[in-house]
Amino acid sequence: MLEAPEALCLSEQLTRTLKGKRITEAIAGYTPHKFTWFYGRPETYPDLLSGKTIGVSRAYGGMVEIEIGEMRLLFSDGANLRYLAPGAPLPKKHQLLLGFEDDSCLTVSVRMYGGICCLPPETPGWSLQSYYDSAKQKPQVMSDAFDLAYFLRLIRGEGVREKSAKAFLATGQTIPGLGNGVLQDILYKARIHPKTRIGTLTDAEYETLFRALKDTLNEIYRKNGRRTETDLFGRQEGYVPFLGNDTVGAPCPRCGEILCKDAYLGGSIYYCPGCQPVPEMKKRIPDSD
Ligand SMILES: [Zn+2]
Numbered sequence: 624m625l626e627a628p629e630a631l632c633l634s635e636q637l638t639r640t641l642k643g644k645r646i647t648e649a650i651a652g653y654t655p656h657k658f659t660w661f662y663g664r665p666e667t668y669p670d671l672l673s674g675k676t677i678g679v680s681r682a683y684g685g686m687v688e689i690e691i692g693e694m695r696l697l698f699s700d701g702a703n704l705r706y707l708a709p710g711a712p713l714p715k716k717h718q719l720l721l722g723f724e725d726d727s728c729l730t731v732s733v734r735m736y737g738g739i740c741c742l743p744p745e746t747p748g749w750s751l752q753s754y755y756d757s758a759k760q761k762p763q764v765m766s767d768a769f770d771l772a773y774f775l776r777l778i779r780g781e782g783v784r785e786k787s788a789k790a791f792l793a794t795g796q797t798i799p800g801l802g803n804g805v806l807q808d809i810l811y812k813a814r815i816h817p818k819t820r821i822g823t824l825t826d827a828e829y830e831t832l833f834r835a836l837k838d839t840l841n842e843i844y845r846k847n848g849r850r851t852e853t854d855l856f857g858r859q860e861g862y863v864p865f866l867g868n869d870t871v872g873a874p875c876p877r878c879g880e881i882l883c884k885d886a887y888l889g890g891s892i893y894y895c896p897g898c899q900p901v902p903e904m905k906k907r908i909p910d911s912d
Pocket residue numbers: 875876877878879880895896897898899
């Protein structure tokens with residue numbers, strides 16, 4: 624799943640590659656896929672999109688949006704976008720294909736689940752709207768507007784003291800585009816266990832966490848995303864995570880302890896028990912939270 628740094632990379636690649644191209648053909652819903660959410664009926668997409676020219680692309684959290692005239696074509700995380708140069712073979716399965724007048728294409732396929740939304744200027748009540756609006760209104764996590772002062776306001780916000788580090792950072796759209804994927808390395812760098820209660824951290828640790836968050840996301844962005852993702856051209860990206868399925872059971876490069884994996888809050892957490900001590904029982908958040 625794309626998260627903030629990868630969505631930003633992808634939006635920049637889309638702008639550089641597609642801006643100014645005119646759509647000559649649009650096919651939506653070619654391969655039926657139960658967990659692809661279209662806005663409106665996909666059968667209307669050819670009429671809506673054909674003849675239009677691609678504008679600028681932008682990222683909001685983990686979502687990417689392409690401006691097309693007065694409309695927007697929005698993809699939620701889980702939609703996999705691929706640019707095909709003229710003459711490149713088409714994939715057998717796709718949920719959206721845009722063909723351009725120079726015979727290049729954009730294809731979109733959804734892995735587990737994802738949204739493909741062709742949004743006219745007025746879009747009354749659509750399914751991903753609150754998610755989208757929240758991502759659009761809040762400062763992008765890698766932007767200058769997301770600074771230490773903003774982060775401290777978030778972490779000192781009402782009810783946050785009782786949350787675990789994972790719950791605060793990666794649930795409830797507090798920080799759009801920061802999900803369970805990039806979370807692991809941020810907490811590893813900050814030497815904070817995912818189950819640590821925010822209220823038990825010191826002001827210095829808040830700042831350490833902020834720096835770890837910025838450093839990790841910037842590094843992923845500079846390397847065009849995590850190695851688990853592919854970019855617009857199908858290239859596997861360059862950031863190799865410290866923590867993940869590939870490193871469970873391996874020794875920690877910092878302290879030599881064996882890296883661990885647990886299930887927590889609807890997903891896996893990865894950590895080093897040496898550098899990220901498990902919080903004491905009294906401070907610990909029950910797993911059922
Ligand atoms: Zn360690």
